[in-house]
Amino acid sequence: MQRKLVLSEEGSAAVEFSMLAIPLFIPIFIYLNAFASLSYTELTARTLVRQMVRAFAISDSAQSAEENVFKVLKIGGAALGYSPDQIGRTTFEISCENQPCWRRGERVKIELRIPSNQEPARQYLSTVSAEEYVSPWR
């Protein structure tokens, strides 16, 4: 009876498939999930930073420029699917060659760091930047 059970190949295909498929396919699914998340964040972050720098460049004053950048981050971030917590932890840096940045014809750069939605919370998922010239006709 025992010998018959050992020699029987019934169910062997399922075992063989599981033994092969688990180590081969699970890393692929993990990679796909991480890659999709990263690609989506990269694309949306680029859109967001472009709109932020554009808002800065076409603002009427230095004060309204910073306010507009925050508004775009808040409204645009929510529209692009970022969670309120993620938007709250998003950091950005406005830099330019000459201070103050809001000066006619000045080239402004905004660097945006989007945090991960998962733990570790401090880890940044994507860092993107965009540049634009402040309108000389404002």
Place this chain on the structure above:
Amino acid sequence: MAIVQNYREWAKEEFSKAHCEKGSVTVLTLGLFLLVLSAILLITDLSSLAVAKASLTHITEMAAQRGTHEVDESRYYSGNSLLPIDCPIALARVLRELENRQEKPGSFSRPEILSVVLSNFVCDGTSLEVHTKSEIRLPFKLPFADSLNFEIQAMAVARNLIDLKSTK
């Protein structure tokens, strides 16, 4: 009648083979694995292409916006309603912006982008249209493609919306 009998026997034999678990599914699994792997390489390439395209669009928009800042003074003082653009200087500005991108590739220019070339420039005095093309290097070579390099294109239109009549 004999033919039908033979067919029945053949069909019975084939059906019994289908239930048989002899042999190996390794080949099938590995085939499926290779198929999934190829799909992933394709997805990775397409994703890089999309991100590079977004980056090129941004570079083009920035160059176009820079071009609109050049005002045609002679037309400006003659009292046009829209802020007039000096087309030859705007073209020079656009070219310089695109050259700057290549000389100092910042973090907003993707590493896949090898070169950015102005392919067309249209300026009618109040708005301008910038067409660019870029050669990009994909992370993985596609089976049907000859090389790793692909060409992408982008277009941006910019216009000065400041109405001089309303500001006077």
